[in-house]
Amino acid sequence: MFFLNYNSALGYTHSADITPTDIEDITYVSVSNQICDELFISKDANSFNQSLPITWDSNTILDAKFEDSLIAGNVSLTLAQLDNIRIKYREVNSYDWVIFSDIPIKVASDLIFTRFNRFCSANTTYEFSISTMLNGVEGSIMTNTIESNFDEFYIMEKDSGYHGINIEITPTRNQTSSIITPLDGKYPVVIYNTEMNYDSLNVKGMFIQLVNNEFDKVGAWKYRDSMKDFLLDKKSKIIKYSDGRCFLVAITDNVVEDSSQYNAEGYTLMDFVATEVGNYADTQMLYDAGLVSINTDYYY
Amino acid sequence: MALSPKLIIQIPWDATLSHNFEFTYTGNQVYANRLIIKNNITNVTVCDTKTTSFQMYAPIISNLLSNGITYNAQLSVFDINDVESPLSQTIIFQCLSTPIVTFTNLVANQIIRNSNYNFTFSYTQANGELLNEYQIFLYDSNKNQLSTTGILYANASSSLGGTLSGFSDNTQYYARITGSTVNAVSIDSGYVIFSVDYIAPENWSKLVLENTDDGMIKISSNVTLITGTVSPTPAIYVNDTKIDLTANGSKVYFDKDFNIANIVGFKILGQKFIPYSTIAEFSNGVNKIEVKYMLGTFTVGENQQAYFVLNAYNSYACSRICSTPMAVPSDSQEICISVKRVSNIFDLSVTLE
Numbered sequence: 086m087f088f089l090n091y092n093s094a095l096g097y098t099h100s101a102d103i104t105p106t107d108i109e110d111i112t113y114v115s116v117s118n119q120i121c122d123e124l125f126i127s128k129d130a131n132s133f134n135q136s137l138p139i140t141w142d143s144n145t146i147l148d149a150k151f152e153d154s155l156i157a158g159n160v161s162l163t164l165a166q167l168d169n170i171r172i173k174y175r176e177v178n179s180y181d182w183v184i185f186s187d188i189p190i191k192v193a194s195d196l197i198f199t200r201f202n203r204f205c206s207a208n209t210t211y212e213f214s215i216s217t218m219l220n221g222v223e224g225s226i227m228t229n230t231i232e233s234n235f236d237e238f239y240i241m242e243k244d245s246g247y248h249g250i251n252i253e254i255t256p257t258r259n260q261t262s263s264i265i266t267p268l269d270g271k272y273p274v275v276i277y278n279t280e281m282n283y284d285s286l287n288v289k290g291m292f293i294q295l296v297n298n299e300f301d302k303v304g305a306w307k308y309r310d311s312m313k314d315f316l317l318d319k320k321s322k323i324i325k326y327s328d329g330r331c332f333l334v335a336i337t338d339n340v341v342e343d344s345s346q347y348n349a350e351g352y353t354l355m356d357f358v359a360t361e362v363g364n365y366a367d368t369q370m371l372y373d374a375g376l377v378s379i380n381t382d383y384y385y
Numbered sequence: 386m387a388l389s390p391k392l393i394i395q396i397p398w399d400a401t402l403s404h405n406f407e408f409t410y411t412g413n414q415v416y417a418n419r420l421i422i423k424n425n426i427t428n429v430t431v432c433d434t435k436t437t438s439f440q441m442y443a444p445i446i447s448n449l450l451s452n453g454i455t456y457n458a459q460l461s462v463f464d465i466n467d468v469e470s471p472l473s474q475t476i477i478f479q480c481l482s483t484p485i486v487t488f489t490n491l492v493a494n495q496i497i498r499n500s501n502y503n504f505t506f507s508y509t510q511a512n513g514e515l516l517n518e519y520q521i522f523l524y525d526s527n528k529n530q531l532s533t534t535g536i537l538y539a540n541a542s543s544s545l546g547g548t549l550s551g552f553s554d555n556t557q558y559y560a561r562i563t564g565s566t567v568n569a570v571s572i573d574s575g576y577v578i579f580s581v582d583y584i585a586p587e588n589w590s591k592l593v594l595e596n597t598d599d600g601m602i603k604i605s606s607n608v609t610l611i612t613g614t615v616s617p618t619p620a621i622y623v624n625d626t627k628i629d630l631t632a633n634g635s636k637v638y639f640d641k642d643f644n645i646a647n648i649v650g651f652k653i654l655g656q657k658f659i660p661y662s663t664i665a666e667f668s669n670g671v672n673k674i675e676v677k678y679m680l681g682t683f684t685v686g687e688n689q690q691a692y693f694v695l696n697a698y699n700s701y702a703c704s705r706i707c708s709t710p711m712a713v714p715s716d717s718q719e720i721c722i723s724v725k726r727v728s729n730i731f732d733l734s735v736t737l738e
Contacts, residue, residue: 107729108672108699111645117636118662118678119655122627122719126651133650133725136738147611147643151628155613155620157639159591163612172604180531182551185604193610193642202602215592215606216500223550226500231594231602239600246600295599325600 114147124149124157160225162217164193169218169380172200176366177210177230184368187218187380203241204323204365204376205233206331221383234327238290240316241323243376247312250300251354252290254326259283283361284332286324289343292355309342309355316340316357321374323365333374334359388412389471392460396569397514400450400480405442410462412470417463418443425455425477435463452482453512479568484510486519486562486574495579501550506562506574508545515539519564519572521547526557528576539564552581613637631657648674650725654738657716664693664722672699676722676733680713689713693722695733708735 116124123137129144141148141159149157156163167190173182186200205211211233216226238249261281265274294301294308301308316322316336325331338358346352363370371377390410398404406420420443422432431450436443443460450456456479459472489505508516516539523531534547552558558581562574595603615637621629630636645667653665658678667674674697680689690710697704714720719738724731 107647108667108669108674108697109647110669111648111667111674112643112670113638113640113666113668114645115636115638115666116653116655117630117664117666118659119653119664120623120627120629120631120657121637122654122656124651124653124665126645126648128649130649130725130727133652133723137652137654137721139652143607145609146645147639149611149613149637149639151622151626151637153622153625155615155628155637157611157613158609158642160608160610162610164610170606170608174602180525180551180553196606196608196610198606200604201597202604203600205602211602213592213594213602213604214500215604215608222548223501224499227591227608228500228554229592229594231596233602234596235598235600241600248599 121151123151158193160217162225164190167217167219167224169383170196170198171216171218171223171383172202172213173216174202174205174211174213176206177212181366182214182368183366183371184377184379186378187383189380203239203243203246204325204331204371206325206329206365207233207235207327208329209233218383235325236327238288238324238326240288241325242315242318242320243378245315247292247308247315248295249288249290249292249355252288252326254324254330255287255289256284257287259285285337285361286332286334286359287356288324288359289354289356291352305353309353312355313340321362321376322359323376324359331365332359332361333363333365333370333376335362336360390415390418390460390462390473392458392473392476394476395458395478397479397481397566398570399483400452401447401482403444403447405444406458406460407442408460408462408473409441410470412462413464415439415441415462416465416467419461419463419469420445420458421460421472422450422456422458425457431456450480452480455479481514481566481568481570482511484508484514484516484566484570484572486564486572488560488562488574488577491560491577491579493578497552497579497581500552500554500581501548502552503546503548504560504562505544505546508539508572510566510570514566514568514570516545516572517565517567517569519545519562521549522561522563523549524559524561524576526559528559531558554581556581609643611639611642613639627656631659648726650723652724653722654719655722656714656719658691658714658720660691674698674731676724679707681710683710693733693735695724695731697731704731706731706733708733711735711737 125137125139126147127144147157170188170190172186173184175182185202188198210230212228212230214226214228217224238252240247261279263276265276292309292312293305321333321335324334336357337360341356343354372379390408393407417435417437419435423430457475457477459475461472462470486506486508489507491504504521518536518538520536521534525531532549537547539545559576559578561576564572591607593605593607597603623629628637658664660678660680662678663675664678665676677694679692679694682689691713692710693708695706721736721738723734
């Protein structure tokens with residue numbers, strides 16, 4: 086029973102037990118009237134069997150160590166000490182980073198973000214990093230690695246992409262040369278006036294969406310229609326295949342549909358030509374292609 | 386031999402080192418050359434040497450000239466019959482001691498605990514020769530060049546240095562500065578080896594990656610930025626590891642950038658608690674949980690004992706639990722107060738650290 090708003094031991098068997106008290110959505114925490122060494126708050130009851138200091142983990146809410154600062158997050162920074170988060174990635178064992186995205190930080194909640202990288206090759210282990218920046222200078226860096234894998238074929242832009250199966254890619258490595266025929270010689274002279282060295286790809290296959298791990302045959306024609314607009318939007322794209330091949334391309338010819346097998350559950354192939362226009366692992370080329378979001382004030 | 390040789394203009398060099406004056410000559414084969422060097426101010430001859438050689442250079446020995454002095458030079462050549470050509474046109478040159486370039490924040494085998502580093506260096510030249518341009522290079526452990534700062538120009542208003550980034554963890558690199566002075570004297574710091582070690586392996590990462598199987602990598606950030614506020618300001622820190630909140634009304638509070646949907650527990654490590662006062666408070670604006678430090682005498686004739694009380698208020702009740710009484714701690718004794726809640730029941734324990 087309650088007496089003067091307190092649970093008292095005046096009657097029932099369990100009246101002396103502690104009252105269950107539910108207080109939700111706590112948004113204010115204070116410590117006072119002491120010399121405080123550390124304040125640690127967690128969502129994990131097991132962590133309270135450990136001695137301080139406890140390593141920050143996914144259950145940690147707040148950890149103030151008062152080491153000459155009032156910082157209580159998991160980075161030794163205040164909001165005034167960063168204005169940008171930069172996401173970079175590179176193949177493991179390579180040196181050059183590709184800058185993938187710059188995320189302006191104005192409030193602390195900006196630090197909780199999710200981004201999708203559509204440009205990683207298959208069968209490749211990548212190292213990703215996020216680094217804090219202030220006035221264009223990179224500060225602390227956090228890294229993690231992951232193996233990129235996928236089935237079949239994807240053609241990607243920055244925020245969208247399409248999936249293909251039964252794809253045939255026919256690459257042609259191109260160069261330009263001139264054959265000069267001298268008047269007094271038996272053999273011609275070949276002149277290479279440019280450094281051109283790029284692939285053009287003839288891509289043919291069935292483009293169909295995966296919905297809940299099943300091919301959406303009913304909506305396939307809508308998917309293809311949408312993809313035609315995608316292919317002809319005059320923007321650079323990344324083509325990547327499950328064997329690890331990856332190209333930065335532009336679509337340079339008409340998109341053709343082959344419905345000769347349409348009676349077999351609407352089986353339709355699409356055919357288009359793509360021309361390699363740059364290095365898919367080069368930040369500047371990806372930026373010029375409009376595929377990465379970089380704060381140009383911070384990119385030189 | 387009516388033709389005269391042409392001396393190639395000399396970049397200043399260190400007079401403590403031997404040097405070769407290169408020249409060109411288009412007449413008969415050269416069998417010997419004669420180099421005449423004079424002080425450019427006094428016109429006193431300091432060198433007039435004939436060297437028998439087919440080579441198109443005239444060597445001078447180290448320490449023949451002096452650093453910081455401007456000289457002029459002429460050269461003639463001799464053919465197989467020892468016929469001397471006319472003297473070349475005069476060239477003017479300087480001798481300057483070797484510039485000294487040293488990293489000021491990097492020593493060999495230093496460990497850099499970051500993925501980037503702002504390398505700074507000092508430049509000195511005994512004869513006052515000014516630095517014009519420089520680059521800082523990064524090399525891998527096999528001294529293959531990885532990156533460079535690009536050409537940077539020295540000016541009086543900014544410190545010498547540049548930032549290189551992209552270091553991999555647990556990797557060895559070399560850094561090196563090269564450049565030139567205003568009179569094109571080369572500078573070189575040599576290779577300085579260093580190691581990078583910036584992330585301790587941890588099971589939980591602030592950067593979460595997921596291969597989504599649909600051709601994408603999902604990148605999620607677990608970076609949490611929370612900063613408290615002290616009242617009154619400024620904060621008083623003790624040995625840079627604790628904060629002194631013993632003054633009346635002094636507190637640190639956190640009221641933004643976090644949300645505790647349903648509190649499970651907290652730990653406070655502190656000392657010198659003020660008796661009968663609230664040492665911690667958790668609130669959602671309506672209800673609150675507070676922890677108080679209390680003193681009491683529980684047995685007649687015994688000393689006072691210390692204990693902590695937790696009050697958890699909601700709209701209809703207050704849950705109150707107390708810690709086991711203990712001897713009153715000294716001001717220097719740290720105490721850890723652990724509170725956890727399981728099924729809405731709070732548990733309070735206190736340990737001496």
